[in-house]
Amino acid sequence: MNRNQVRPQRRHATPSRIERVRRQAVPKPRVIIALLLLLGLVSVMLLDGYLRAEVGNDQRVRSDASASKVPDSVLDGGPFLSFQGGTARTQAVPDKTIVLTFDDGPDPEWTQKVLDILDDNDVPGTFFLVGSMISRYPDVVRRMVDDGNEVGVHTFTHVDLSYQSAARVTREIAQTQLALAGAAGITTTLFRAPYSSTNDAIDNYSWPVYKKLGAMGYTSVFVDTDSEDWQQPGASKIIKWATPKSGKGASVLFHDAGGNRAQTLDALPRYIKKMKSKGYTFTTVSGAQQQAQGQQAQGQQAQGQQAQAPQGTPATAGNARQSNPEQAAHRTADTATLWEGRALLGAVAVAEWTVPGLAAVLAVVGVAVLGRFAMMLVLARRHYRQRNRRRFSWGPSVTGPVSVIVPAYNEKECIANTLNSLAASTHPIEIVVVDDGSTDGTAEIAESLGLPNVRVIRQPNAGKPAALNNGVRHARYDIVVMMDGDTVFEPDTVQRLVQPFGDPEVGAVAGNAKVGNRTTVIGAWQHIEYVMGFNLDRRMYDLLRCMPTIPGAIGAFRRDAVLGVGGMSEDTLAEDTDITIALHRAGWRVVYAEHARAWTEAPASLGQLWRQRYRWSYGTMQALWKHRRSVTDRGPSGRFGRVGMPLVVLFQIVTPVFAPLIDVFTVYAMIFVDFKASLLAWLAVLLVQLVCAAYAFRLDRERYRYLLMLPLQQIAYRQLMYLVLIHSCVTAATGGRLRWQKLKRTGEVGTPAPGTGVR
DSSP states (O other): OEEEEOOOOOSSOOHHHHHHHHHOOOOTHHHHHHHHHHHHHHHHHHHHHHHTTOSSOOOOOOOSOOOTTSOHHHHTSOSEEEOGGGOOEEEOOOTTEEEEEEEEEOOTTHHHHHHHHHHHHTOOOEEEEOHHHHHHOHHHHHHHHHTTOEEEEOOSSOOOGGGSOHHHHHHHHHHHHHHHHHHHSEEESEEOOTTOOSGGGOOTTTHHHHHHHHHTTOEEEOOSEEOOGGGOOOHHHHHHHHOOSTTOOEEEEEESSSSOOHHHHHHHHHHHHHHHHTTOEEEOHHHHHHHHHHTSOTTOOGGGOOOOOOTTSOOOTTTBOOSOGGGTTEEEOOHHHHHHHHHHHHHHHHHHHHHHHHHHHHHHHHHHHHHHHHHHHHHHHHHHHHHTOTTOOOSSOOOSOEEEEEEESSOTTTHHHHHHHHHTOSSOEEEEEEEESOSSSHHHHHHHTOOTTEEEEEEOSOOHHHHHHHHHHHOOSSEEEEOOTTEEEOTTHHHHHHGGGGSTTEEEEEEEEEESOOSSHHHHHHHHIIIIIIIHHHHHHHHHTOOOOOOTTSEEEEHHHHHHTTSSOSSSSOHHHHHHHHHHHTTOEEEEEEEEEEEEOOOOSHHHHHHHHHHHHHHHHHHHHHTGGGGGOOHHHHHIIIIIHHHHIIIIIIHHHHHHHHHHHHHHIIIIIOHHHHHHHHHHHHHHHHHHHHHHHHHTTOOGGGGGGHHHIIIIIHHHHHHHHHHHHHHHHTTOOOOOOOOOOOOOOOOOOTTTOOO
């Protein structure tokens, strides 16, 4: 055994730079940022669902309830109900007067056309608005108010308030007022309950709601005649049903939203002309109230009485809008309400753009994911059939000795198993152990084994790339195999790994890394990921000639090729990805040897797994950014840049980043939209993944029993990987630095039996 101690010569970094990288820990605020982004998305989705009546939707409508507790004077009274002084009072619409009322708006199409008709006929209307619609279409509300029309509250989500709690009732009204303040700078004292009609429809359940709102200063507005245009019976019947009898005044109900209102638009101008020809005038609710008050006995100062304002908006001269008596129910919103309303509209605008936009992006991502699965299956099958033909050959058999480089840092638990597995190799090798400043006696253990053809080289701690470069410099042979200090080879691994070098175009070979400690849940999840995610991918990338990564656990290189691209670079944390891309750009071919197996010890805890994958993800991003100019290069470099680079970015960064949104949308749909349909869709995607995984296991001759963990892997493990990737993206976006991560090893992955492996 030869023993050498040299000082490493680093090409890409200075000692001070390496020390800075080691000292800088990952700032915890980046984790918080990632979680806040996810929380923000969930909040936007919930807001959008609330606006669309998907969240908190209650479609119950009460009917045929008793009205024994409702005063007869209210049931038989006029359509305007108020509680001035705590006593219920109703007012009727004066004779020959029509109050046109419209429910369920605003709608960007139908409401605008209704407003056009009212303008053309010079008549006002009273619109009872749904708060969620106000927040989505504030411009329509502004026009409505500016044109001289009056507005009222029709709740925020159009629910039957008789079923709701007192807190929900208050919230429905307050939210609608905020939306109205944000849209038009006003609040209102008018209210109409969803699904209400004439006074005699008030029952024992809705009566407490009207009393509560009356105490808050609201006037509840009912109808005398209902056009029932929502039934779309035809314009003639709409006009007939909306016409009051015997010259009576009436509060008339139409709808400007909630469905196709073409018949309403046809009937409305004809109705207005008909009623005008009969001597009717048109006004708003406030206008009709003032007319009724003017007809009362003299001596009452009805004209000077203001409708009682809702709580928080007293009917003072500075608060009420006095300029137009037909808008007397409007109140100027105070500063706090105004800005709260604008904030609500801003949040709604974000939700209105964000959720549909994300839905479109996710549709593209979904298609890309399914396309990737299909492409992997097709190309993996082709790769398997091509490489396993009897007559397939890389060229002349490679029988000459090769150098195996084992970088080691504090690997006392694993180094003996690693070296013993190499000693059993059926291919002639020399073993170069580069001890990277270990403090646990790793080098001493390697020397004490007394194995032939083993050299131990000591160097001050400088990182894995420096250790690999040191090993390459000391290698005696033209082909070098690189592995991790916690990995074990099968006896024929090296022989199978180096055969592709019979093709002079091949500059590097990726082996088949296997999870040795797969008996735990975390190990089984990683086993599925290695077989399906990594090895299927490598088969695909091999045929496309754009292999992005040679695994650090098992890879072989032409020594001249490695030296030709400058060795293992310290510019990134993913030196394996960096060197692989560099070899592509230099014109070398990188291939996959599926039968060359290495058994590695995967992280055994979630914390270790997070640190490992965080480094991988961040390092991959660094490598892609470093080689970004390959996209515009010509020749082999340009080929990788325009084929391999987009595939890696799409499938290893973009798709995984957006994949959590698919899960969030799925959970949202299960809870608020359609549980059965959403569950079936999720199961369908899971089935596609199961098919891909089963095929991957078949190609690798693995036992299918581990696939029983796949559903749980999708629910738990995949979410962890998504968070890791998002964390890496945040780190990259904020210019963070990441130190080298040393994982705790147990040494439980031993040397596999010849020809069997660990199953």
